[in-house]
Amino acid sequence: MANLEVTFCGKKFKNPVIAASGTFGFGREYAEVYDISALGGIATKGITLKRREGNSPPRIAETYGGILNSVGLQNPGVREFLEKELGFLKSHGTVVIVNIAGSTEGEYCEMARLISRSEADMIELNISCPNVKEGGLTFGSRPESIESITRLVKASMEGDMPLIVKLSPNVASISEVAVAAEEGGADAVSLINTITGMAVDVRTRRPVLANITGGLSGPCIKPIALRMVYEAYRAVKIPIIGMGGIMTAEDAVEFMLCGASLVQVGTANLIRLDACKRIIEGLEKYCLENGIKDISELTGSLITE
Amino acid sequence: MVEESFTVMDNIKLCEGVYKMTLMPSSGYAQSIKCGQFMAVEVPCRQDSLLKRPFAIYNYDEEKRQISFCYKVVGKGTEHLSRVEKGQALRGAYPLGNGFKIDEGQKRVILVGGGVGIFPLYSVFKAYPDKVFYSVMGFKERCDVILTKEFEERSSELILCTEDGSMGEAGFVTEALRRNIERIMPDLMLCCGPRPMLKALKDVMRNYPHIPVQVSIEERMACGIGACLVCACAVRKNGKVVNKRVCRDGPVFSLYEVEL
Ligand SMILES: Cc1cc2nc3c(=O)[nH]c(=O)nc-3n(C[C@H](O)[C@H](O)[C@H](O)COP(=O)(O)OP(=O)(O)OC[C@H]3O[C@@H](n4cnc5c(N)ncnc54)[C@H](O)[C@@H]3O)c2cc1C
Ligand SMILES: Cc1cc2nc3c(=O)[nH]c(=O)nc-3n(C[C@H](O)[C@H](O)[C@H](O)COP(=O)(O)O)c2cc1C
Ligand code: FES
Numbered sequence: 001m002a003n004l005e006v007t008f009c010g011k012k013f014k015n016p017v018i019a020a021s022g023t024f025g026f027g028r029e030y031a032e033v034y035d036i037s038a039l040g041g042i043a044t045k046g047i048t049l050k051r052r053e054g055n056s057p058p059r060i061a062e063t064y065g066g067i068l069n070s071v072g073l074q075n076p077g078v079r080e081f082l083e084k085e086l087g088f089l090k091s092h093g094t095v096v097i098v099n100i101a102g103s104t105e106g107e108y109c110e111m112a113r114l115i116s117r118s119e120a121d122m123i124e125l126n127i128s129c130p131n132v133k134e135g136g137l138t139f140g141s142r143p144e145s146i147e148s149i150t151r152l153v154k155a156s157m158e159g160d161m162p163l164i165v166k167l168s169p170n171v172a173s174i175s176e177v178a179v180a181a182e183e184g185g186a187d188a189v190s191l192i193n194t195i196t197g198m199a200v201d202v203r204t205r206r207p208v209l210a211n212i213t214g215g216l217s218g219p220c221i222k223p224i225a226l227r228m229v230y231e232a233y234r235a236v237k238i239p240i241i242g243m244g245g246i247m248t249a250e251d252a253v254e255f256m257l258c259g260a261s262l263v264q265v266g267t268a269n270l271i272r273l274d275a276c277k278r279i280i281e282g283l284e285k286y287c288l289e290n291g292i293k294d295i296s297e298l299t300g301s302l303i304t305e
Numbered sequence: 306m307v308e309e310s311f312t313v314m315d316n317i318k319l320c321e322g323v324y325k326m327t328l329m330p331s332s333g334y335a336q337s338i339k340c341g342q343f344m345a346v347e348v349p350c351r352q353d354s355l356l357k358r359p360f361a362i363y364n365y366d367e368e369k370r371q372i373s374f375c376y377k378v379v380g381k382g383t384e385h386l387s388r389v390e391k392g393q394a395l396r397g398a399y400p401l402g403n404g405f406k407i408d409e410g411q412k413r414v415i416l417v418g419g420g421v422g423i424f425p426l427y428s429v430f431k432a433y434p435d436k437v438f439y440s441v442m443g444f445k446e447r448c449d450v451i452l453t454k455e456f457e458e459r460s461s462e463l464i465l466c467t468e469d470g471s472m473g474e475a476g477f478v479t480e481a482l483r484r485n486i487e488r489i490m491p492d493l494m495l496c497c498g499p500r501p502m503l504k505a506l507k508d509v510m511r512n513y514p515h516i517p518v519q520v521s522i523e524e525r526m527a528c529g530i531g532a533c534l535v536c537a538c539a540v541r542k543n544g545k546v547v548n549k550r551v552c553r554d555g556p557v558f559s560l561y562e563v564e565l
Contacts, residue, residue, distance in 0.1 A: 025532035029553070032306055033530070045534070053548045058525045060535040064353045067527065074534045074548055218355060270527040271347075271355050273308045273398060 002287030003294045004280070006040070008239055008261055009162035009187045011095050011121055013040035016295060017252065017280050020243055020266030021046055021099035021124065021166075022071065026085040027092065033273045038280060041095035043264060044081070046126050048100070049107040051077040061199035061208035066218030066245070067267060068197055070211035073101055078111045082118050090119055097164065101126040105149060108139075109156035116157035123161060125153055125186075128168030128193035140168040140193075143180035150184025162187035164241065167232070169195050169221075174228040175235035182236045190241035190264065191232060192225045218267040219245040226258050233259025233300055247275070249282025256298040306530065307336060308398035314371060316389050319451045323421070324387050325363065327373040328395065335370040338362055340432035341404035341425050341495075341521060341557050344374060345529035346386070347396040354382040359526050359552070361425030361497075362400065372399065375452075377421045401529050402556045405495050405519055407433050415439040415491035416460070417506065419478050419498025423452060425521045425556075426495055430459040437461050439489050443478025443502070447471035462489075479505040486513065496560070497521040504565050518560035524551040539564035 004015035018041035024030060027042050036042065054074030061068040075081070078100070089096045098120045102108035108125070115123055127140030127149060139149050150165055157163065165181035167174065169192040181189050194215025199208040207213075225244025233240055242260030245267070246252050252263045268275035287295055311328035319325055330336075345357035360374035378384050389395065407414060407429070414436045416426045423442055430438065440460040444450045446469045457463040465473030466481045474481050479502060486509070494516055496506060503520060510518055524536040531553030540549045540562045549555060 023528070023533055025534075029528070029530040029532040033308065053546075054534065054537060056539075057535075057537045059537060060356070060525045060527050062354060062356060065355070067355060069527070069533075069535055071534050071537075074537065219352075267355075270533055271357075272396075273528070273530065 002284060002292055004283060004287070006261055006296055009122065011162065013095055013262060014038075015040040015280050015283065016256065016262045017276050017283070018043055018095070018097065018241065018262055018264045019269060019276050020264035021126065023266040023269045026081070027089050030269070030273065031092070034277050037092040037094055038277055039094045040262065040280075041097055041121075042089060043097040043099050043124055044085070044089070045075055046073045046099045046101045047075050047078050047081050047111065048073055049078055049102060049111055051075065051080070056210040058208060058210055059214075061214065063197070063199055063216065063220065065220035066216050067270070068199055068209060068214035068216050069194070070209045070214035072211065078114055082114065086118060086120060095121045097122045097124050099124045099126050099166070105152055108149060108153050112153045112163075113156045113158060116159055116161045120161070122164055123157070124164040124166050124190060125150065126166050126193070128166055128170070140177070141171055143176045146177055146180040147184040150181050150186050154185040164188045164190050166193055167191040168193050169224060169228055175231050178232040178236045182238050186238060188239045188241060189232060189236065190243065192221070192228050192244045195221055195224065217245070219247055221245045222251060226254055229255055229260050230258040230302070246279065247271075249279050249286050252279055252283060253286055253298060256295070257300070257302040259300045259302075261296065261299050306398065306401060308396065311395050311397055313389055313391055313393045313395055315391060316387070319375060321448060322378045323375065323451055324378070325373055325375045326386065326389070327371050328397070329369075329371050331394070333370065335365075335367055336400055338365045338372070338400045339404035340428035342400040342402050343425070343556060344372065344397050344399035345401060345526065346374075348382040348385050349389070349393075349395060351381065351385055354385065356527050357398065357529055358382045358386070359401070359529060361521065363424050363427050364431070365428070375421070375424045398529055401552060403554065405429055405521070405557050407436060407493060411436070411492040413437050413439070413489070413491045413493075415441065415486075415489055415494045416456075417441045417478060417482055417494060417496035417498070419443045419502040420445065420449065422496070422498035422502070422521075423456070425497050427452070427455065429495060439491060440464070441466075441478055441482050441485070443467070443481065443498070445469070477505065478502060479509050482506070483509045491516060494518040500565055503560065507560060507565065510560065514561075519557050520560040520563065521556045522551050522558055522563060523556070526552050528552070
């Protein structure tokens with residue numbers, strides 16, 4: 001038996017597979033389909049300080065090899081999340097990562113403070129949501145603002161809960177933004193969030209999404225995501241969670257070879273409800289077949305010469 | 306709710322561009338299904354149609370363990386499904402959503418369907434054999450008219466209309482309803498159809514606010530189980546508008562509550 005366990009920022013993950021933010025809700029629905037305690041971790045739907053209703057539908061469009069979404073951070077707000085959802089997530093013995101998004105620095109800090117006092121395991125700072133006008137990406141596109149928001153959030157957290165900064169691919173240089181997060185005091189970075197895109201309906205001459213633009217995810221973004229994880233790995237010392245288009249265990253291994261210690265699986269859950277579970281099983285098989293005793297051996301072991 | 310593989314038992318043409326597909330779960334285990342629930346079917350081998358397509362469960366046969374749905378070809382996914390052959394395997398998730406619910410005291414039930422909107426309504430006959438049903442079905446023209454025999458057999462009255470008058474009463478289904486509702490005076494209305502029809506229906510029903518109306522709503526979906534929040538439908542409750550999930554909180558809502 002290969003060891004799939006990964007220790008990441010002091011937290012023990014049963015395996016390197018985390019369900020990605022926004023595709024897994026708060027775990028309740030998937031728990032009806034399979035035993036979600038099999039997962040390494042779960043990243044929650046993006047939480048904001050106050051309840052948000054999100055954007056108007058249609059919120060989803062399909063493109064070749066991917067999907068565009070413009071949900072716009074619909075969520076019940078941080079207090080209701082802590083009261084009604086966190087306990088359920090925690091009861092499954094999997095690492096709970098709370099994904100947060102604010103429209104001001106103050107909102108980010110207040111949420112981080114509240115969550116750092118809770119039984120959640122980690123915070124993932126979403127400064128890269130392309131689907132809300134205020135905040136989101138405006139914090140995540142410039143290195144100076146990334147460093148400053150990371151530092152402020154880190155300072156407002158109580159205890160020693162690790163902080164992950166989720167990076168946007170919609171930037172000029174991914175290494176620069178990864179370094180900015182590291183300098184701001186992030187314990188880890190996760191990448192990539194969705195790539196801003198759009199889809200057009202030629203019959204109606206209208207954009208498919210009511211929001212006009214949306215975030216592209218799924219297999220079509222994998223080459224970009226891999227390249228970005230590869231570049232970030234060479235730029236920072238803090239560990240990396242890689243994601244973007246992971247559909248199979250082989251895809252997950254590719255991210256680990258490029259430098260990811262853990263991976264997140266998003267869109268694949270929407271296509272096959274048990275995608276995460278199948279990827280975990282596939283990783284076990286890959287390790288056995290390739291004589292890998294400890295899956296962490298893979299991280300950054302890409303041969304380039 | 307499960308996601309599994311199905312064997313295609315049949316995929317027959319009902320009229321030009323409309324098909325009925327019958328599936329059998331390969332696990333051999335049939336889930337219990339409520340009327341008005343739907344299933345989400347994977348489009349096989351299409352890189353431009355990664356997401357499952359939602360279709361109302363038209364009929365289910367517990368003994369034979371077979372489920373069927375009817376669909377209209379409107380785009381690439383349904384076009385591809387129409388070419389699927391008997392014996393092929395398809396993946397899908399079912400049963401999804403809340404479904405229609407008829408209370409004990411509601412005896413006279415009117416079904417109002419526009420075009421492909423008639424499909425989700427059919428399953429209520431079997432689920433509630435003791436009720437008295439009236440069906441009002443509307444289509445664009447004669448060649449679109451389908452399943453009237455199936456509805457007629459199970460309804461005490463069927464009102465058929467076509468927009469161009471080529472079969473049945475002429476005009477919109479909602480106008481036929483307006484002409485007949487006082488006479489029928491149902492305890493409950495169940496309906497499904499395109500948005501403009503639902504808007505017109507809301508207008509007709511303004512005069513009969515005591516008749517509850519359940520409507521099955523369509524919205525583009527991804528997960529189909531309530532986790533991704535892409536299938537939002539604005540619903541007004543106690544004066545406040547909130548976004549509900551069509552796939553989980555719906556697809557059936559009160560017509561008076563949905564913001565169309
Ligand atoms: C709960 C529910 C039950 C449904 N039941 C039936 C049914 O019994 N029979 C039937 O023929 N159709 C039904 N539909 C609609 C059906 O899902 C769409 O027609 C189908 O997904 C289109 O797929 P496509 O790949 O052919 O179209 P695409 O190429 O994806 O799109 C073509 C057109 O179809 C429309 N469309 C796409 N997805 C949806 C969707 N999820 N809902 C509504 N419209 C959509 C779009 O407006 C677009 O213009 C139902 C939808 C929902 C949400
Ligand atoms: C429907 C949907 C909703 C999402 N919501 C969020 C969110 O709330 N917060 C966030 O940080 N990322 C969100 N994402 C982005 C994913 O977490 C992930 O970064 C991205 O989809 C790339 O991975 P994938 O290709 O495996 O999906 C969302 C993605 C999708 C498809
Ligand atoms: S389709 Fe995912 S929540 Fe409805």
